[in-house]
Amino acid sequence: MPSPGQLQEPTDHSSADALLQMITGFWTSQAVLVAAKLGIADLLKDGPKPCAELARSAGVRPQALYRLLRALASVGVFREEEEGCFGLTPLGARLQTGVPGSLRAFTLFQEYQYRAWEAVLHSLRTEETTFDKVQGQPLFPYLAAHPAVAAVFNEGMTNLTAQVAAAVVAAYDFAQFGTLVDVGGGAGILLTRILKANPALRGVLFDVPHVAENAKSRMAEAGLSDRCAIAAGDFFQAVPPRGDAYLLKWIIHDWDDERAITILKHCHSAMTERGKLLVIEAVLPPGNAPFFHKWLDLTMLVVTGGRERTEGEYRALYEAAGFRLTRIIPTASEMSVIEGVRA
Numbered sequence: 001m002p003s004p005g006q007l008q009e010p011t012d013h014s015s016a017d018a019l020l021q022m023i024t025g026f027w028t029s030q031a032v033l034v035a036a037k038l039g040i041a042d043l044l045k046d047g048p049k050p051c052a053e054l055a056r057s058a059g060v061r062p063q064a065l066y067r068l069l070r071a072l073a074s075v076g077v078f079r080e081e082e083e084g085c086f087g088l089t090p091l092g093a094r095l096q097t098g099v100p101g102s103l104r105a106f107t108l109f110q111e112y113q114y115r116a117w118e119a120v121l122h123s124l125r126t127e128e129t130t131f132d133k134v135q136g137q138p139l140f141p142y143l144a145a146h147p148a149v150a151a152v153f154n155e156g157m158t159n160l161t162a163q164v165a166a167a168v169v170a171a172y173d174f175a176q177f178g179t180l181v182d183v184g185g186g187a188g189i190l191l192t193r194i195l196k197a198n199p200a201l202r203g204v205l206f207d208v209p210h211v212a213e214n215a216k217s218r219m220a221e222a223g224l225s226d227r228c229a230i231a232a233g234d235f236f237q238a239v240p241p242r243g244d245a246y247l248l249k250w251i252i253h254d255w256d257d258e259r260a261i262t263i264l265k266h267c268h269s270a271m272t273e274r275g276k277l278l279v280i281e282a283v284l285p286p287g288n289a290p291f292f293h294k295w296l297d298l299t300m301l302v303v304t305g306g307r308e309r310t311e312g313e314y315r316a317l318y319e320a321a322g323f324r325l326t327r328i329i330p331t332a333s334e335m336s337v338i339e340g341v342r343a
């Protein structure tokens, strides 16, 4: 028997096919990105259209666009209905702007993550991020200085958080609290969903000034301005005081242990006596099974300098910040609610 590392004259090509798909994965990713940039899915919202018409609207060459859409149709993103005419599929529909379940903004942000990933070898050698090398600044200061990119990032986060919000709301009893502080709450999609499902609960959304400002109008649109305060600041300095629970979704994974512990310590000193800490993250499972956050972990390595963590790593973080991890509540998504109280 040959060992797995020994190649025999191949008779079964499935391992080559599987590897080739991975090797060329960025072809697909870039094709989806450019289709999203051109707004092709939005142009198709009322039904299939000839490629020539799509090309005119998008300002590109019809033959080249045909080749792009034919390739994307081969992986189910669009569908060629009759010769030269393309329509939406369930996958393509998610590239529309602002529809429920949209992933368009998150797709557009891949332009920035892609550039950081290109330099991943630097992170392997140094454990430093690459985003700042490529863009000249770390991610969050870069977003503060580039409002158009920040709008894409915030909407991209909203895209992804919207996918898991119902699962989080269903998994945890938020009605036990008077006031819930969402630390780094972004545009407020999760807090909005939690407040809507728990009518007696009051919220505080906390984020950096430009993000908090944007959340204000979102809360007003959701009719929640009277139950949700918006606070701006820096969680490395302090977080809003007197919350009964502090929720941090996709915050701790952005940072290395030292910075994550600083944020958690600020929550510790801000919360009411019986306050709870609710970190919402994906807890990395042991073993080789596919898990989206194993890949997001590498994106954290290159983009923010953070990491995804195992249960043991979360326990250690909690302990270092003065918390006791009480429960890990799984949700119907990869996210879990990692509950803690003061030790």
Ligand SMILES: C[S@@+](CC[C@H](N)C(=O)[O-])C[C@H]1O[C@@H](n2cnc3c(N)ncnc32)[C@H](O)[C@@H]1O
Binding pocket: 140, 157, 158, 161, 183, 184, 185, 186, 187, 206, 207, 208, 211, 233, 234, 235, 236, 248, 249, 250, 251, 254
């Ligand atoms: C990965 S996003 C997560 C957003 C949201 N919690 C979600 O899951 O959709 C990280 C958030 O942390 C915020 N943030 C980054 N640095 C911060 C700081 N120093 N103080 C407060 N918020 C900060 C960002 O503006 C952003 O909204």
